[in-house]
Amino acid sequence: GQNIDQPTEMTATEGAIVQINCTYQTSGFNGLFWYQQHAGEAPTFLSYNVLDGLEEKGRFSSFLSRSKGYSYLLLKELQMKDSASYLCAVRDRNQGGKLIFGQGTELSVKP
């Protein structure tokens, strides 16, 4: 089976940097995804990591360490609109390649 853990909620200040961690256990790791979901809306794709290291996309970066079963999403220059839930998901080739999601981290950005 799989176990994906991320903090339930986090609070940060506008303009600051926040790091959202995700740990996972899987038998056939084949990629890790981060999604953003605003309340009442669809999840939207943010980033994908399959090799170790950092992937940067504007204000958002995502890091992966396969040996540690660990990833983080880094959000810089936080804006109020970044208040949302951030979902970590793992693709497991032994699970038919479907994405398995963590429970999500609810991020609140305060002025």
Added chain:
Amino acid sequence: NAGVMQNPRHLVRRRGQEARLRCSPMKGHSHVYWYRQLPEEGLKFMVYLQKENIIDESGMPKERFSAEFPKEGPSILRIQQVVRGDSAAYFCASFGTGDAKNGYTFGSGTRLTVV
């Protein structure tokens, strides 16, 4: 290129009625996934379909729930004899071969309320 289309956006059903949720994947995508999301929870996998085939239904409840993705037309998630516990947001996602880096594209979801 239209995204993943789900309808209806909101659906209210009385206990015991049937709910039909529809999903049209992105053009060119032949893989469809259904997920359920309860309030304050993450997305739970239900079923994975390709055209005319159910590939993985390990997340589907054994009774009352069924899914199909016919050769023509949208994918349908059907819930018979709904109960209050079925109230949730149901998201459909599609995926195209060769889209490994882009993950799934999600529709806007159907919010089912059972009264």
